[in-house]
Amino acid sequence: MQNDKIIINKVIWGKIKKILYNPITALILTIVTGLYFYLVPLSEKEPSYFFSRPQLIAAKANENLKFFYKDKEVKNVYLTxxxxxxxxKEYIDNNDFIKSKPIKFYSKEHIQILSATINKKSRKDLNFKNEIINDTLFxxxxxxxxxEQGDGVNFHILFTTNLPPKDDSFILNSxxxxxxxxxxYQNVNNFNKTNDIRTIYILWGAIIILLLIRIVTLFIYKKDIVFRTKELFFFTCAILYTIYLTIKHIYFIVNIDWL
Incomplete structure (x- = not known):
């Protein structure tokens, strides 16, 4: 049964301390920490956009059913x-926009934009101005x-075209x-929209509390810290899974629940 247990005694603690106090360990931790804060800034602006696949919502059926835009007949109406x-994590305010270079949404194909209306937005006081000039939406x-982080707006854009539009018909410049x-461009379909932050807090809390109870209890009774192999396997799997959820939350969560 001894082989089924992993014992952390004074000898093991001594070896762990030597590793932690080793200058090479300190150098590795410094490099890893520096790379993390270099590659993953704590605060940055990430303006993102996404447009959906064009959807046909109306088409001319016969001479009795026609559609007009400014007294001009159109054969169909698409929505994106x-x-x-x-x-x-860093907010984008009005001063960050270049007035001479507003957001420009247009098509590389022969598409006529009919209208653009705000369908949803994250806050009532978040307002945008939009204008259509020469089939380009500004x-x-x-x-x-x-x-702010997670703030945004959803435009319903209606357009007409002679040929069926492609999925990548539009371009956005800003x-x-x-x-x-x-x-x-960020494809929201490739991101997880479920916010797992509460689950992450619960898992990390449970792991830390269970480990502390075991370590503190055995330390008080001046006994070696003993983990059965199954227990160590359980804690290892729980820690790895929680790390996975944490990384996924940082990099693959789109916080646009208002959409």
Whole structure:
């Protein structure tokens, strides 16, 4: 039965301390920490956008059923949803927009944009101005507002075209101070929209409490810290799973529950 247990006694503690106090260990931890804060900034702007696959919502059936736009007949009407939001932790305010280079949404195909209306937004006081000029939709933030983390807006855009539109029919150009690319395309279908933060807190709390109870109890009674192999396997799996959820929450969660 002894082989079924892992004992952490004074000898093991001594070896662990030597490893932790080793200058090489300190160097490795310093490099890893430095790389983390370099590659994963604590605060950054991440303006993001997504547009949905064009959906046909109306088409000319016969001479008795026609559709007109400004007294001009159109053969069909398509719908696409344009979503703009801030995925980063740093807010984007009105001063970050370049007035001479507003958000520009247009098509590389022969598409006529008929209208653009705000369908949803994260806050009532978050307002955007939109204008259609030469089949190009121009969007800008108005008033002294800011797009906080997770803030955004969803536009319903109606358009007509002679040929069936492709999934990548549209292009969005923008210029936001503090970013290299402005608004960057993010496919929300590839992200997990479920917020697991409560589960992560519960798991980390349970792991830490269970480990502390075991360690503190045995320390008080001046006994070696003993883990059965199954227990160690359980804790290892729980820690790895919780690390996985934590990484997924940091990198693969889109916090746009207002959408």
């Amino acid at each position: 949803n344009l979503v703009l939001w801030n995925k980063g 969007i800008s933030l108005i008033n002294d507002e800011a797009i 210029r936001i101070k503090g970013t290299k690319e402005g608004f960057k």
